[in-house]
Amino acid sequence: xxxxxxxxxxxxxxxxxxxxxxxxxxxxxxxxxxxxxxxxxxxxxxxxxxxxxxxxxxxxxxxxxxxxxxxxxxxxxxxxxxxxxxxxxxxxxxxxxxxxxxxxxxxxxxxxxxxxxxxxxxx
Numbered sequence: 001x002x003x004x005x006x007x008x009x010x011x012x013x014x015x016x017x018x019x020x021x022x023x024x025x026x027x028x029x030x031x032x033x034x035x036x037x038x039x040x041x042x043x044x045x046x047x048x049x050x051x052x053x054x055x056x057x058x059x060x061x062x063x064x065x066x067x068x069x070x071x072x073x074x075x076x077x078x079x080x081x082x083x084x085x086x087x088x089x090x091x092x093x094x095x096x097x098x099x100x101x102x103x104x105x106x107x108x109x110x111x112x113x114x115x116x117x118x119x120x121x122x123x
Contacts, residue, residue, distance in 0.1 A: 002026040004096045009117030012086055016121070020081040022096030022114060026097075029098065030074040035105045036068050036081045038092035038119075048094070049081060050105045057102055064090075086121045093118050 004027075005095050008020040022034070035050035049070035051058045058070055069082040079096060097110025104111075 002098075004029075004098065004112055004114035006094060006096050006114045006117035009094060009119045011087070011120045011122065014086060014088055014121055014123050016086050017082070017084045018086065018119060020083070020094055020117060020119075022079040022081075024077045027077075027079050027098060027112060029072065029079065032098040032100065032111075033102045033105045034070075034072055034079040035097045035099065035110060036070060036079075037095045037097060037109065038090075039095070039116075040092040041098075041102075042090075043092075045109075046092075047106065047109075048104070050099075051079070052101050052102050059102065059106060086119075088121045088123045091119060092122050 003025045005023050036048040039045045049060050051070045067085045080103045096114040098112040099105035099110045
């Protein structure tokens with residue numbers, strides 16, 4: 001059974017930082033592109049970041065470019081999302097996802113999803 005378990009969310013003040021983790025089980029992440037999405041109340045799910053299987057390629061939307069960094073440790077079967085200079089508009093539930101490729105992640109989202117971790121940024 002595939003499980004993606006996110007952790008590291010919480011409440012932080014604007015300008016602060018958080019590091020999210022996504023630990024996988026039942027799935028070897030080295031075979032997958034890994035990504036992060038977020039969904040704020042009343043809004044559609046939004047793509048946040050994706051990283052290729054070997055970490056050689058990453059993509060971010062303009063809304064987070066320069067503030068958020070995705071990374072992976074295939075040996076630990078874990079993906080990370082470092083978030084700096086957080087803004088109140090970053091408040092959302094953050095979801096980890098696995099997909100067969102970077103294009104697949106960007107076009108269709110993940111084949112596997114975690115349950116999400118809440119990030120709240122106060123002003």
